[in-house]
Amino acid sequence: MAATPTFPLLGLPADEIRRTIRVMNFEQILRFSFLSKRCKNLVAGIQIKRMYFSVFISRSIAVIIHFFGSRYIRLEFYTEPDMYWGEGAYGRKKKLTAPQSVIVSHNGPIGFDIESSTWERNELTMQYWLKHLQDIFNYRGIQSIKFSTDSSQFDRDDIKQVFDSTTEIDIGNTGCVEFNQMVLRNYFPIDDLTIWTDNFRDSKIPPSLLMQNRVKLEVIDRDLDVPITLNDLLLINSKVIIVGNLLSPQQLPKDFITLWQKGSNPNLEYFCVEFSDDEETDEQFFMNGIKYEENPLDRVRNFKSVGFENPIEISGGLDIYRLDGVKATIKIYFEDPLPFFRMFVWFDHCVVEP
Incomplete structure (x- = not known):
C-alpha cells in the first residue's frame, strides 16, 4: 500500500494542488514552497504573475516582490540591531550571515489589509533566500536597490556579492559619503x-x-x-x-x-x-x-x-x-x-x- 503523504494537500492530483496554491495568500505560498523540492517546483509551476523585485537597504534589508494590482510580499532581514557585526574589508561592519529571523508582510486583494508575521530561528543564508524567491516567482535579477539611512553599516562587499544583478540604483541619505562613492564604483553599469x-x-x-x-x-x-x-x-x-x-x-x-x-x-x-x-x-x-x-x-x-x-x-x-x-x-x-x-x-x- 502506498504511503500516505504527510501533508494532505500533496495527495491530491497536480492540477488540484495548483488550484489550491492559487487561492493561498503570499505567506502561505511561501511557507508551502519550503516544505520540499516538489512543493517548490509546484509553486514555480503556477507562474504567478509578478512585476519586479526591489531591495531596500537601511538599518535592515528588505526584499520586496511587487505583483500586478499593487499586491506585494515584503521580507525584512537583519532587524536585530546587535547581531551580525564582524570584520570586513572596510572595518567592523554588519555581515550578511544567515539572518536569525525574517519578518514577512503582505497585503491582500484589496491592498490595504496588511498581514505580518515573524519567522524565528532561521538558518538559511541571504543568498539562499534570494535565490529561493527568484525561483518560485520565476524572476531572475533585481530591478532596483535603494540605499537609505545607515545602510553604510553593512559590509559593501557582502551586499555586492548577494545583490549584484541590478542596473537601477537609488542612493538616499546613507550618512556616509565614502559609502556612496563605493556603491557607484561597485555597481556598473547603472x-x-x-x-x-x-x-x-x-x-x-x-x-x-x-x-x-x-x-x-x-x-x-x-x-x-x-x-x-x-x-x-x-x-x-x-x-x-x-x-x-x-x-x-x-x-x-x-x-x-x-x-x-x-x-x-x-x-x-x-x-x-x-x-x-x-x-x-x-x-x-x-x-x-x-x-x-x-x-x-x-x-x-x-x-x-x-x-x-x-x-x-x-x-x-x-x-x-x-x-x-x-x-x-x-x-x-x-x-x-x-x-x-x-x-x-x-x-x-x-x-x-x-
Missing part, C-alpha cells in the same frame, strides 16, 4: 540612477558622473546653498533627466531649451524639473523669445521614452524644434502643490500610435 546632491562632498556632483551614458538620471537637489546649475544639466548624457526640489531660478529651463535647440544634450528624450517653490508661472514664462507652435488641449498624443514602462498622455502643449528638425513639446503642470516643467522629445521610437 542604467537608472537616483542620487541626492548631499550624497557628495560640498553637494557637488562630479562631472564624470553626469557625463556617463544612462537611460535615466534623477537628481534630488536638497542643498539650497549649492543648487543644480545649467552647466550641470548640459553635462548630462542620459535619455531621461529628472531634477527634483530645484531652487534654482525658474529661468533655468528656458536657458536649457535655448541651448537644446542649438544641439546640446543630443540623447535627451524626456526632461522634468520639479520646483521647490510655488512661484506663479505658465508656459509663456518659459517661452518668451522662443519660437513655438501651440497645440489645442483636445489634441492628445502618447509619448514613451525608453526610461518608462508605460506611455505618457500629452494634451496640448507647445511644440519647438531643434536645428536638425527634431521636435519637442513643452508642458507645465500644476496638479501637484508645486509646479513642474516637462519636455518631451519626439524621436521616432517615442511616438506611440493611437
